[in-house]
Amino acid sequence: MNKIRKQYFPFMRAGIQSVIAYRMNFIGFVIGGLVYCFVMYYLWNAVFLSSGSDTFMGFSMTDMVVYLFLSNATGEITFSSVSTDIGEEIRDGSISMRLIKPVNTDMSYFATEIGGSIIRFVVFALPVTIGIEIYRYCMLGRIMFEPVNFLLYLLSALLAYIISFRVNLCFGFVAFYVKNLWGIGILKNSIVNFLSGSLIPLAFMPEWMKTILEYMPFSSMNYTPVMIYMGKYGTTELFVRLAVQAVWALLVYGLSKLIWFGAVKKLCVQGG
Amino acid sequence: MIYAENLRKEFTKNIKEPGLKGSFKSLFKPKKEIVVAADDISFHVPQGEILGFIGPNGAGKSTVIKMLTGILTPTSGSCRINGKIPQNDRKNYVREIGVVFGQRTQLWWDLPLLETYTVLKEIYEVEDSKFKKRMQFLNDILELQDFINSPVRTLSLGQRMRADIAASMLHSPKVLFLDEPTIGLDVVVKDNIRRAIMKINKEEKTTVILTTHDISDIELLCDRIVMIDKGKNVYDGSLRELKKNFGQMRELSFEVDPISGLDVRKFRENIDLSDEDVIIKNDQNIFTVRFNSEAMPVGDMLNYTLSAAKIKDISVKDADIEEIIRRLYKEGAGGNE
Amino acid sequence: MRRAFKIYRILVAQNLKRIMEYKADFLTGAVSFLINQAIGIAFIFIIFSQIPALAGFKLEQIVFIYGFSQVPKGLDHLLTDNLWSVGYFIIRKGDFDKYLTRPINPLFHVIAETFQVDAVGELAVGIGLIAYSAPNAGLYITPLSVTLFVLAIPFAALIYTSIKIITSAFAFWIKSSGFIIQMVYGMNEFAKYPTTIYNNAVKLFVTYIVPFAFTGYYPALYILTGENPLFNIGGVVAVSIVFFVISILIWNRGLKAYESAGS
Numbered sequence: 001m002n003k004i005r006k007q008y009f010p011f012m013r014a015g016i017q018s019v020i021a022y023r024m025n026f027i028g029f030v031i032g033g034l035v036y037c038f039v040m041y042y043l044w045n046a047v048f049l050s051s052g053s054d055t056f057m058g059f060s061m062t063d064m065v066v067y068l069f070l071s072n073a074t075g076e077i078t079f080s081s082v083s084t085d086i087g088e089e090i091r092d093g094s095i096s097m098r099l100i101k102p103v104n105t106d107m108s109y110f111a112t113e114i115g116g117s118i119i120r121f122v123v124f125a126l127p128v129t130i131g132i133e134i135y136r137y138c139m140l141g142r143i144m145f146e147p148v149n150f151l152l153y154l155l156s157a158l159l160a161y162i163i164s165f166r167v168n169l170c171f172g173f174v175a176f177y178v179k180n181l182w183g184i185g186i187l188k189n190s191i192v193n194f195l196s197g198s199l200i201p202l203a204f205m206p207e208w209m210k211t212i213l214e215y216m217p218f219s220s221m222n223y224t225p226v227m228i229y230m231g232k233y234g235t236t237e238l239f240v241r242l243a244v245q246a247v248w249a250l251l252v253y254g255l256s257k258l259i260w261f262g263a264v265k266k267l268c269v270q271g272g
Numbered sequence: 273m274i275y276a277e278n279l280r281k282e283f284t285k286n287i288k289e290p291g292l293k294g295s296f297k298s299l300f301k302p303k304k305e306i307v308v309a310a311d312d313i314s315f316h317v318p319q320g321e322i323l324g325f326i327g328p329n330g331a332g333k334s335t336v337i338k339m340l341t342g343i344l345t346p347t348s349g350s351c352r353i354n355g356k357i358p359q360n361d362r363k364n365y366v367r368e369i370g371v372v373f374g375q376r377t378q379l380w381w382d383l384p385l386l387e388t389y390t391v392l393k394e395i396y397e398v399e400d401s402k403f404k405k406r407m408q409f410l411n412d413i414l415e416l417q418d419f420i421n422s423p424v425r426t427l428s429l430g431q432r433m434r435a436d437i438a439a440s441m442l443h444s445p446k447v448l449f450l451d452e453p454t455i456g457l458d459v460v461v462k463d464n465i466r467r468a469i470m471k472i473n474k475e476e477k478t479t480v481i482l483t484t485h486d487i488s489d490i491e492l493l494c495d496r497i498v499m500i501d502k503g504k505n506v507y508d509g510s511l512r513e514l515k516k517n518f519g520q521m522r523e524l525s526f527e528v529d530p531i532s533g534l535d536v537r538k539f540r541e542n543i544d545l546s547d548e549d550v551i552i553k554n555d556q557n558i559f560t561v562r563f564n565s566e567a568m569p570v571g572d573m574l575n576y577t578l579s580a581a582k583i584k585d586i587s588v589k590d591a592d593i594e595e596i597i598r599r600l601y602k603e604g605a606g607g608n609e
Numbered sequence: 610m611r612r613a614f615k616i617y618r619i620l621v622a623q624n625l626k627r628i629m630e631y632k633a634d635f636l637t638g639a640v641s642f643l644i645n646q647a648i649g650i651a652f653i654f655i656i657f658s659q660i661p662a663l664a665g666f667k668l669e670q671i672v673f674i675y676g677f678s679q680v681p682k683g684l685d686h687l688l689t690d691n692l693w694s695v696g697y698f699i700i701r702k703g704d705f706d707k708y709l710t711r712p713i714n715p716l717f718h719v720i721a722e723t724f725q726v727d728a729v730g731e732l733a734v735g736i737g738l739i740a741y742s743a744p745n746a747g748l749y750i751t752p753l754s755v756t757l758f759v760l761a762i763p764f765a766a767l768i769y770t771s772i773k774i775i776t777s778a779f780a781f782w783i784k785s786s787g788f789i790i791q792m793v794y795g796m797n798e799f800a801k802y803p804t805t806i807y808n809n810a811v812k813l814f815v816t817y818i819v820p821f822a823f824t825g826y827y828p829a830l831y832i833l834t835g836e837n838p839l840f841n842i843g844g845v846v847a848v849s850i851v852f853f854v855i856s857i858l859i860w861n862r863g864l865k866a867y868e869s870a871g872s
Contacts, residue, residue: 013292020296028788032795038811039798046806051660183638183727190645200652283868338869343709345865359865363712371710378707382627394619395711395718397612 007103008111015115030076030124037068044068057204062139063230066132070226071198073125077117077157078164078221082109083188086172087181099264106169106260117161149231152238156225159245164221166252167192173263197223217248273479274317274340274447278349281310281335309335311503312349317496319446322473322480324494324511332503333483337451340481341371354446367396370440374452377436379424385435386420389442396443403442410438413468430461437465441472448472450482454489466492520566526559526577527585534559534581543568543576616713617721624724635726642730646679649801650738664806669742670833671802676738678800678825681765683731689770690725696777697787703870716774716860749835757842758832764849765824769797771849772819774856781863793819800825820848 019026044064047056054060059067086109089095098105129150136144171188178184193199195218202210202223213219224241227233233241287303310332317323327333338344340351342358342365350357356365372378379388393403411417414434419427427435433453440448450469454462470493472478484490490497490511497514499507507514528534536554543550549564559581563573570588577583628635653675657668666674691699699705699719708715776793779786800821804812815822823845831841 017292024783024785025788025791028792031792035792035795036798039802042806042808042811043802046664046802047656047660050663056659178634178637183634183641186645187637187641190641190648194648194651199648200655204655334869338706341710343706343869344867362709363714366710367712369710371706373706376704376706378710380623380627382630383623387623387626391619391623394616395713397712 008107011103011108011111012115015112016119017115018112019116019119026120033072033076037072040068041065059201059203062136065135066230067201067226069128069132070229071222073128074157074160074222074225075198076120077125078161079117079120080113080161080165080168082113082165083168083172083174084181084185085109086169087175090173090175091181106256109169110165113165114161146231149229152242153225153229156228156242156245159242159249160221160225162249163217163245163252166249166256167217167221169256170252170259173259176263176266192218192221195219196221197226215244217252220245220248273319273321274315274351274353274481276316276336276340276349276351277314279310279313279336279339279346279351280308280348281332281339281344282347283307283309308503310339310346310500313500313503313505314349315498315505315508317479317481319479320473320477321495322469322482322493324490324497325481325483325500326485326490326497327500327506329485331500333500334451335503336500337449337481337483341369341449342366367443368446370443370445370448372433372436372440372448372450372453374433374450374455377424377432378439379432379435381424384421384423385416385427388424388435388439392439392442398443406442406444410441413471414438415464430457430464433457433461433465434468437468444476445478447479447481450480452483452485454484454486462486462488469493520564521562522565522570522573523560523562523589524570524573524577525587525589526561526581526583528557528559529582529584530557539577539580542580613713613717617717620721621724624722628724628726638725638727639729639733642727643733644730646731646734650675650734664803666803667746669745670747672738672742673746673748673833674803674826674829675801676735676742677829678797679731679735679738681762681824682769682797682800683728683735684762684766685769685773686728686731687725688766689720689723689773690728691719691723692770692773692777693787693790694723695719696780696790697785700780700867701785701870705867706869709864709867715864716857746833748832750832751835754832754835754838757838758828761828761831761842761845764845765828767849767853768820768824768845769794771852771856772821775852775859778856778860778863781866781868784868797821797824802826803830817848820852823848 041064044056044061048054048061048064056064086095089098098108101108133143133145174184175181195213195216197213197219202213202219205213214223224245228238228241283306285305285307287305289297313332313336315323325333325337335344339346340353340358342362345359353365354368356368358365379385380391389403389407392398398406411420414437416435416438419431419435424432424435437450437453448469453469454465457465466489469480469482473480480493482489482493494511496510497507498505534554536552536559540550540552543563545563545567549567551562553560553562561573561577565573574586650672653668653671656663657671661667663671695705705715705719708718711718772793773790776786776790779789796815796819799807799811799815804815804822804826807815812822827841828845830836831838
């Protein structure tokens, strides 16, 4: 265990350092995300005004605000750029430099990224959560914060991160076949955003679609932790959802390993 | 032709301390520093000359070249080329110059080489008939025909460099700036490129300014050299003169009889020369003394060595330019290395 | 001017040749942007399954505004995409040197060099949505209104371009300004919906500070209602010209501050 800590800590530290070094890019993306949240806020505001009722498909406006911002913050914590990183490395051949290091390759990526996620959690997700609670207090006149839900949220967000990381890892290998990584990245993001419910809460979708999406890995990447935080699940459903997350984490882990071994073989054949 | 007067360029640089702590520190309190990349650089190049612009890494060579080509605006001072000030009249000025940065390419990466030339033809407004003649000329000296239809990304480094030089010559510039045109190339290719540069200079009276780290480039091509170090002009003159002033280093190599041996420390102690003027190396039974023949005549050194050890063989070497430059750098830097 | 046009044509031709070489990739890009936009619109349909009108606009009208907003955006994306690279890496890596050693305007040169076919996705969605919604959106159609409306499109695209020029030019001072482009460009989200849904501060912001409202909602509002052409269409022209002039001034100052890179 100590050896693992020693071996991977430098990667994690590098991850933290690179977020700091490229802090302006990070801030740019964060503000871009917040702008999007505000556009959506006004849009929902208009929707609630137009619908003339206090709730819209089971969501109050306060719920909607919490959902929008928390979903965005969760997206920041579970953000993974491993697909573009791997893609670039495959394309310029530097992936062979990673293969010759005496560490587990996907773990080295993981350690680098979790460093960045920790920073994003501290400087972004946490303040947003506090902001959300202040907003709820102002709107509802009482403190809505549930420590248990928050802890469960963290657990669920961690699972979400693992799934997001592994899915992105699998996706990175697309670079073997496609050169336009930028375009394909946009495609991936828009599909994941849609299927994970971070664009539209799954609760608003037609029943059959909602059921399918809830059992797909994408909802585990964002929707589940947010719903847990908001206390939208009863005890049984809560455990079902966490179990679904855990199962997907294992499945995509296995899948990424499988693809990885295939990729290494392919690399050896192609000669990098 | 080319006049540079008191060129100075300052950059501001962020300083980051190493490690995680340093990262956090620079996050809250970024440190800034003004770096003077070029300081009071003046020189003049007459038409048709090949000027070697040399200096160690980070001396400010590229900064000066970039000011001369109009890419950078000098902090103070000015330059005039063909009577034009690059920064004031950029568009007309660059029609008269060609620029090659050895580390970069101006060729269209994904397209066959010929396409680059047809685009540049339009950009520089070269007439059709002139373009044909020009391509013929460039083909003759740079031998492009073998790869002119290959995509640029498939070219070897040497081919790419030839193609880049051709690209910079397409519009028959009066001045050619070459920033490290032989970097990373093997000896044969280097030789090709040097011959091409020489030919261009001879046939078209093109003035050439080139920077390089390769001493042979200078020996074979340059009429004159300007050397800068730490942003300052430390030498301006002919290569011959430079050799005369700094070229008094000689190198004597002795093959010493291994049985009798030679005590290097004792040997050094008995020579009355400063460390600047003598370097002694001992590699198994080959013993090398490099020294300033002005401070100690070659005969004296020979006599002394012969008396100090049993010598089986001797060889004498002339000063090479690398040594001269090394010494010059040291003087320019005030010997604080 | 004729020379600029000729050079532009040749640079675009080079680009198309490159595209032909990587057909699959450009197809991927276009399809990606198309799906990206299509998913965005799915959202509107889901909302309208629950409410009859949004801020006084019915579904077809909202879809029309949304679709129209994609046209200037796509046009700008098609023509000036290289500005992103200027902000992200061309300046930082010192690759901008090349443009400064050529006898044409560097801004024109760097823009002309890329022809971004990915934008076809946005244009297709935009035109498709306009075609879908126009018959039922209750448009105000007269020869004059249609002329004015179509005329507004290039000016609206110029607003995008000017904003990209300004934000990418910051890289001349700070080396990499990709994040600023990202941040400001991202505000085009505001253009997709009626400005009446925002509060006054936001409305003023997207009208005069980062004037994306003129790239979508205002011109669309004109063709929807026929009202206030002076502001809704004239505003597009005026704002785009003002911003373009500002962008050129900032860009030219940036050129003087350009520091190149390394040696």
